[in-house]
Amino acid sequence: MRLDWDGWYLDGETAARRRARLTLGPGGLEIAPADAATCAWPYAEIEQRQGHYAGEQVRLERRGGAGAAVLVDHEFVAALRRVAPADAARFHDPAVRSRRIALTVLAAVASLGMAAAGYVWVIPGFAAVAADHVPVRWEERLGASVTQDYASSRRECADPIRRQPLEELLAAVTAPIEGAAYRFRLTVVDDKTVNAFAAPGGYIIVLRGLLDETDTPEQLAGVLAHEVQHVLHRHTTRLLFEQTSTGLLMSLMAGDPGGTVAFAPQAARVLGLLRYSRTHEEEADVDGLRLLQTGGIDPRGMAEFFEKVQKRVGTEPSLFQYVSTHPKTAQRIERLRELAAGGTRARRVLLPLVDWRRAREVCTVGR
Amino acid sequence: MSVSADVYVPGEVTLPAEDGLFALPPPLEPGASAAPETHRPTFHGEGGTLLGIQIVNVFLTFATFGVYWFWGKVRVRSYLCSQTELEGDRFAYHGTGKELLLGWLKVAPMLFGGYFLLTHAKLLGGGRTWRFGAIGASYALFLVFVPFAQVQALRYRLSRTSWRGIRFSFRGSPLAFVRLYVVGTLLDLLTLMLYSPIYATRRQAFLTTNTWCGDRRFDFDGDGRELIRSYLRSLALTVPTLGLSWFFYLAAKQRYFWNHTTVGGARFHSTLTADAYLRLKLGNLVLRLFTLGFGWPWVTARNARFAVAYLSLVGALDGAGIRQDARDASATGEGLAGLLDGAGFDLG
Numbered sequence: 001m002r003l004d005w006d007g008w009y010l011d012g013e014t015a016a017r018r019r020a021r022l023t024l025g026p027g028g029l030e031i032a033p034a035d036a037a038t039c040a041w042p043y044a045e046i047e048q049r050q051g052h053y054a055g056e057q058v059r060l061e062r063r064g065g066a067g068a069a070v071l072v073d074h075e076f077v078a079a080l081r082r083v084a085p086a087d088a089a090r091f092h093d094p095a096v097r098s099r100r101i102a103l104t105v106l107a108a109v110a111s112l113g114m115a116a117a118g119y120v121w122v123i124p125g126f127a128a129v130a131a132d133h134v135p136v137r138w139e140e141r142l143g144a145s146v147t148q149d150y151a152s153s154r155r156e157c158a159d160p161i162r163r164q165p166l167e168e169l170l171a172a173v174t175a176p177i178e179g180a181a182y183r184f185r186l187t188v189v190d191d192k193t194v195n196a197f198a199a200p201g202g203y204i205i206v207l208r209g210l211l212d213e214t215d216t217p218e219q220l221a222g223v224l225a226h227e228v229q230h231v232l233h234r235h236t237t238r239l240l241f242e243q244t245s246t247g248l249l250m251s252l253m254a255g256d257p258g259g260t261v262a263f264a265p266q267a268a269r270v271l272g273l274l275r276y277s278r279t280h281e282e283e284a285d286v287d288g289l290r291l292l293q294t295g296g297i298d299p300r301g302m303a304e305f306f307e308k309v310q311k312r313v314g315t316e317p318s319l320f321q322y323v324s325t326h327p328k329t330a331q332r333i334e335r336l337r338e339l340a341a342g343g344t345r346a347r348r349v350l351l352p353l354v355d356w357r358r359a360r361e362v363c364t365v366g367r
Numbered sequence: 368m369s370v371s372a373d374v375y376v377p378g379e380v381t382l383p384a385e386d387g388l389f390a391l392p393p394p395l396e397p398g399a400s401a402a403p404e405t406h407r408p409t410f411h412g413e414g415g416t417l418l419g420i421q422i423v424n425v426f427l428t429f430a431t432f433g434v435y436w437f438w439g440k441v442r443v444r445s446y447l448c449s450q451t452e453l454e455g456d457r458f459a460y461h462g463t464g465k466e467l468l469l470g471w472l473k474v475a476p477m478l479f480g481g482y483f484l485l486t487h488a489k490l491l492g493g494g495r496t497w498r499f500g501a502i503g504a505s506y507a508l509f510l511v512f513v514p515f516a517q518v519q520a521l522r523y524r525l526s527r528t529s530w531r532g533i534r535f536s537f538r539g540s541p542l543a544f545v546r547l548y549v550v551g552t553l554l555d556l557l558t559l560m561l562y563s564p565i566y567a568t569r570r571q572a573f574l575t576t577n578t579w580c581g582d583r584r585f586d587f588d589g590d591g592r593e594l595i596r597s598y599l600r601s602l603a604l605t606v607p608t609l610g611l612s613w614f615f616y617l618a619a620k621q622r623y624f625w626n627h628t629t630v631g632g633a634r635f636h637s638t639l640t641a642d643a644y645l646r647l648k649l650g651n652l653v654l655r656l657f658t659l660g661f662g663w664p665w666v667t668a669r670n671a672r673f674a675v676a677y678l679s680l681v682g683a684l685d686g687a688g689i690r691q692d693a694r695d696a697s698a699t700g701e702g703l704a705g706l707l708d709g710a711g712f713d714l715g
Contacts, residue, residue, distance in 0.1 A: 010532035015581065015686035017456065017531055049459055050449045053416060057457055059449075067532040067691055071456075104419045107426035114429040253425050253661070 003083075005076045009033040012067025022072065024083045029060075031070060041065075043084035051077065052092045111253065118249055127241035131234045136181045136201065139237055143201030147187050150205060155190040157208065157363040163188065165351055165359040169217055170204075172350060173224045176294040182231055186224075190363040194309060195321040196223050198230035200237040208363040210322060213312070214305060217350040220360075222302025225288035226326075233287070235280045281326060289339055296347035299340040306333050403633075404683050408675040412450035414665030420446055421664050437471065438464030447671055453530060454684055461534075462527035470523075514548035515541050519696075525578060526696040531686060534693035539577030547573055564594035564620070571624050580630070582692040589627030594620055614641040614648075625678060633682020640677075647673050 009020035009031055023030040028042040041062045051058030051074065058077055060070045074094055081088040157163070166186060174184050182202035194209040204227045206220075214220045230236055285302075292299040306328055313320040351359065424439030441464045448460040518541040525535040551566040568591025575587040597619040604612035618641040625637035651669060654662035 012532045013691050015531040015533045015689040017686060050445075050457060053446070053450075055411060056449055059457070059459065067529065067534065067693075069532050100419070104422050108422045111422065111426045111429055114426075118429075252428065 001082060002079060005072060005079070007073075007076065008071040009036075010067070010069045010071070011036065012065060012069070017071075020070065022070065022076070024079060029070070029080075043080075043087045046080075046087070046090075048077070048091050054094075054097070058092075115249060115253060119246060123242050123245045123249070124238075126245060127238045130241050131238040134200075134234075134237055138201075139234070140182075140201035140203075142237075142240075143199040143203035146199045147185075147203045147205060150199075151187055151189055155363070157188040157190055159362070162362045162364075165217070165354050166206075166220070166362060169221055169350065170224055172295060172297060173221050173291065174228055176291060177228075177232070180232075184228060184231070188362050192319065193321050194312075194319055195325060196227055197325065198227040198236050200231070200234070200240070202231050204228070204231070209319065211360045211362060213309060214360060215308075215356070216301055216304075217354070217356055217359075218298045218301025219305035219308075220301075221292060221297050221350060222288070222299065222305050225291045225297075225302065226284045227288075228291065229284040229287045230280070233280070233283055235284065239280075278327070281328065282332065285328075285332065285336055286339065289336060297350060300337075303333055303336040303340055306336070403681045405679050405681050406454055406684055407679045408451060408453045410451050410668075410672040410675050412447060412668050412671060414668040417443070417446065417664035417668055434468070435464075437467035440464070440467060443667075447667070448528060451671070451675065454686075456531050459529045460527060461529060462523070510549055510552060511545055514545045518544045521574065522696040526694060530580065533581040533689055533691055536579045536692070536694040537574075537577055537696070538579060538694065539573060544570075544573055561595075564598045565591040567591065567620065568594065568624070575624075575628055579692070581689045583630060583689050586629045587624075587627055588629065589623060591623075594623055611645065614645045617641070618644045630680075631682065631685075631688075633680050633684070636679050636681055638677045638679075643673075643677065 003024045005022045005024075007020055007022045009018045010016075011018070011033070018033040018036060020034065021032040023032070025040065028040045029046060030038065030040045032038045045063045045065075047061050047063055049059045049061050049069070050056055058072050058074060060072065062068055077091050078094070081091050081093060163186075166188065170184055170186050174180070184202045184204060187203065187205045188211070189205060189207050191207040192209045192212075193207050194213050196204070196206045196210050198204050204224065206223070210223065211220065214223070289299045289302055292302065309320055309322055310328060310330075310333065313323040317324075420439075420442055424435065424442060427435040428439055441460070441462055444462065445460040448458040451458045518537070518539060522537040522539075525537045528535045547569060551562070551569065554562045555566055568589055572587040572589070575585050578585045594616075597616050601612040601616035618639050621639050621644075622637045625635040625639075628635045647669060651666045654666055654669075
């Protein structure tokens with residue numbers, strides 16, 4: 001085996017590079033620079049810093065050697081591995097490179113698997129635990145700022161006289177909630193999209209488009225009861241946690257952690273993109289319906305309204321966003337229908353003296 | 368992140384892009400001969416190789432619940448350093464994951480607290496005065512903190528970078544830079560940003576003249592006045608060119624900075640043009656958009672190649688004249704800057 005090699009020597013004292021004769025001796029590497037004293041490095045103290053990739057010079061350093069280094073070619077490393085088998089693991093073997101691609105592909109698959117597992121199990125689990133530990137006061141402030149951000153780009157329909165019937169409805173819906181930690185606040189926004197959502201902390205946002213689609217106060221009461229349950233179950237808080245963690249996960253995989261901590265300003269934008277999960281939806285539907293029944297409100301309006309928007313979404317999908325943010329199947333609507341039919345009979349008529357078609361025009365100016 | 372982060376905003380933090388080394392002018396010696404030598408640094412790295420490193424890093428980061436993140440960072444930096452060559456020798460990175468982790472652990476609680484105050488002050492409640500006071504105090508703290516972290520990070524990175532076995536170092540006082548930064552930002556605001564070119568040059572002068580390779584100090588001889596005209600022209604053309612005029616200023620600024628940087632008797636020379644810069648940024652934007660952000664390895668390799676592609680140094684390189692004079696630096700500053708990464712600041 002070849003034991004004598006040519007290389008370069010850096011003494012760690014100046015930036016001069018010297019030609020050196022390198023000999024793989026029995027106890028260590030003997031270095032004979034062109035115009036400097038010969039030195040010997042025990043194999044156990046040699047470390048490889050560079051030369052793990054094709055075309056990169058190999059750089060060997062002595063542990064604690066204050067910058068001294070030897071520059072050699074890849075063949076030298078192969079010889080070094082053979083001469084010092086005990087230390088061979090510290091020196092890069094170019095033969096590994098062909099295996100490296102396979103290992104990288106394996107790592108990619110495993111990472112995707114872990115990311116998927118994280119997305120499906122870890123993040124929802126974490127979000128549920130985290131949401132339960134957020135103080136209600138924080139949720140309220142978060143909800144207030146999210147609602148404010150959301151409403152700031154649109155016109156808020158705040159006329160107290162026109163809002164009066166809606167406030168009465170909300171009060172009727174939430175009346176049976178015992179020991180509620182939340183104070184419910186309704187915001188109506190002038191937007192033709194058919195949608196409604198619950199921000200954390202009791203803030204409920206209803207868009208004008210949804211009001212226009214309701215035929216009776218009972219239908220709107222159904223929507224409100226549903227959103228109220230999202231608040232009580234902290235679904236939105238949980239979803240905001242999930243969105244943030246997912247963003248972090250994505251940026252971790254993309255190698256770009258920037259811009260993921262800034263979460264609050266994004267929350268408002270995220271609100272419109274929320275997709276409640278099937279479990280969240282069922283919880284909000286069933287518990288919302290019970291809430292109506294407890295309050296003596298006719299629960300059939302709820303199923304009616306869901307069915308109506310489900311039918312209309314086919315004609316104008318972009319307008320009926322309620323359907324995509326609150327996915328429902330025909331089966332679930334059917335189930336609601338059965339539950340509504342089986343419960344106690346309604347004891348009261350909502351807003352008996354009000355013409356609903358007129359009352360729902362909360363956003364109309366003047367007239 | 369977005370391209371806009373790279374467009375020069377007066378008072379903005381500008382540290383050399385990931386792995387600062389490329390901004391380091393390599394060492395030189397006064398030339399003895401009449402005909403000046405020209406040396407060109409080269410970047411040999413490939414986006415594909417970086418992608419491989421990134422994949423393994425992501426895997427190990429997941430598998431270790433995030434702890435490997437710091438070791439992964441070291442692997443990327445080592446790669447970028449060792450793929451950059453000057454006069455036949457590659458640069459080397461000597462930082463370790465353990466240093467980065469400890470640096471991060473030291474500053475994380477403090478910084479997250481500050482950041483939380485800054486962004487969530489309205490969630491904490493309290494009176495209006497209290498809230499505005501808290502927000503004002505956070506901004507003031509931030510104004511001091513950014514330059515401080517920038518200098519400390521540079522100090523750490525340079526101390527862990529070497530060429531031909533000679534370590535770089537940064538010897539500027541963080542407080543002096545904080546003073547320069549705070550005064551400059553205020554002057555900038557008072558002059559409606561017209562002070563910007565001078566301010567940027569003064570920052571660059573401070574950072575350059577406190578950078579050493581071994582016992583050799585880098586020097587800077589520009590005052591920024593020549594940049595004012597280019598700055599005003601870009602400003603005037605902002606609206607008709609939809610902001611693209613700023614690429615002329617950015618390129619002019621980079622050229623100016625390099626052309627006024629010397630070490631020993633040798634001077635750097637940059638031929639960077641606005642359209643080359645625009646092509647880089649557009650290409651990066653397209654890469655990011657079409658890969659949903661996963662084009663990061665190619666973007667990084669393109670940036671690294673670009674950083675040295677238009678650069679040369681004219682003058683004799685006398686390696687034997689540069690002597691080792693390493694200074695130690697803790698990774699705490701690196702931890703500070705690392706957190707700024709997370710907050711969306713492009714400190715690398």
